[in-house]
Amino acid sequence: MTAPATTRASRPRLVYLDVLNICAIPLVIFLHVRVAYWxxxxxxxxxxxxxxxxxxVIAVPIFFMNSGVTLVGFIERSTVGTFYLKRFKKVVVPYLIWSQLYLLFGVLIGARTDVGVGTVLSTVVDGSSAGATLWYLEAAIGVYIVLPVVSLAVLALTRDPERRDRRLLLLLGISVLAAIVLPAVRRILPATLPSMEIPLGGYLVFVLAGGELLHRGSPLAPIFTDYLTLGTLCTAAAVFVAVRQARPERLPERAQRMISSLAGMTFGIYLVHLMVIETADLWLAPRTPSSDVPMTIGVWAVSLAIVAVLRLIPPVRRWVLP
Structure with missing residues (x-):
């Protein structure tokens, strides 16, 4: 599977994606500092x-939707091999490195005493057992594995302009059925088609939504509060469209450069912020809901400073905090 030979043109930076990333990362941090929610x-x-x-809860879906905007159509400007190589460098390598860093961090703060050769090796494929936030990278790897097939499907579907919208709506509809509707039904009726699986499920639904169509306490509580729910999809879609329609590209060039710089450190902040939270918990008094907002701001600021300093080191900027 290769892309047709075309002349590559530099793609303009989409400022609204930077704004979305900057706004989403404090929400991620808030979800990890809350104490009364449970x-x-x-x-x-x-x-x-x-x-x-x-x-x-819309923060991670926003990340996936942003990936959809930039990656769903990659097949028209790149090869599958190049795509996989870039994802390997930007996602898999940091995943492997940070799984071991979180394992070491757990030992240093006394949270883990079970570290041996077996633990180190198992963490290579189970990084989220060492650093809980690494689940996002695991989910992203799964999405990226199948994305070339999806990109080819989208390319085929869009060759007929008259039927483009309906075909893309069908593709997204199947993904919503697989990722959101069927799991919600199974929460209420667990025996519903127990052996049926629809391959277009999971977080791919947000990638598809961002990539195409958006260019235009109860036991049932998870149906409304989990990532893969219709409410989360609709809320994330509303925020996504609102930021895009605000047209932040009209901001002064200096402001756009600042936004771009901050957005470039979002991934690093995501990787390091859990260490900052757990380190702070060793020294601070037990937290209460009243400390949620200042804690979120403080963790964001400290994580930003750490990432900004470490990214001055070229190998770190390339492999550890891309």
Whole structure:
């Protein structure tokens, strides 16, 4: 599978994607500093965290939608081999490195004592067992493995302009059915078609949504609060379109450069922020809901500073914090 020979033109930077990344990362941090959310006692602190979490849950879907904008059509300008090589450097290598860094970090803070050769080797393929936030990279790797096939499918579907929208809507509809509707039904009726699997499920639904169509306490609570739910998809879509329609590319060039610089450090902030939180917990008094916002701001600022300094080192900038 190769792309047709074409002359590569530099693609203009999409400022709204930078803005979305910058806005999403504090929401991720908030989800990891909240303390009352897990105990649904109806207290004011729980209500505050519950409401903000309803917005915060869109952060990771926004990341996937941004990937969809930039990557779904890659087959028209690059080869599959080049695509996989770039994803390997930008996602797989950092995943392998950070899984071991989080394992070492756990030993240093006394959170892990079970480290041996077996643990080190198992962490190579189970990085999220060492650093919980690495689950996002695991999910992204799965999406990127299948993305060339999706890119070819989208290319084929869009060759007929008159039927383009309907065909893409069908593709996204199947993905919504696989990733959101069927799991929601199975929460209520677990025996619903237990052996049926639809390959277009998972976080691919957000990639498809971003890549194409958006260019235009109860046991059932997870149906409304998990990542792969219709509510999350709709909320993420609304925020995505709102930021895009705000047209941040009209900002002064200096502001755009600052936005671009901050957005370039978002991935690094995501990788390092959990270490900052766990280190702070060793020294700070037990946190309460009233500390959520200042803690989120502080963790973001410290993580940003760490990433900015470490990225001055060329090998770190290339392999560890790309």
């Amino acid at each position: 105990n649904a006692d109806g207290s004011p602190g729980w209500w505050f965290e519950n409401v903000v979490s309803g917005l915060g």
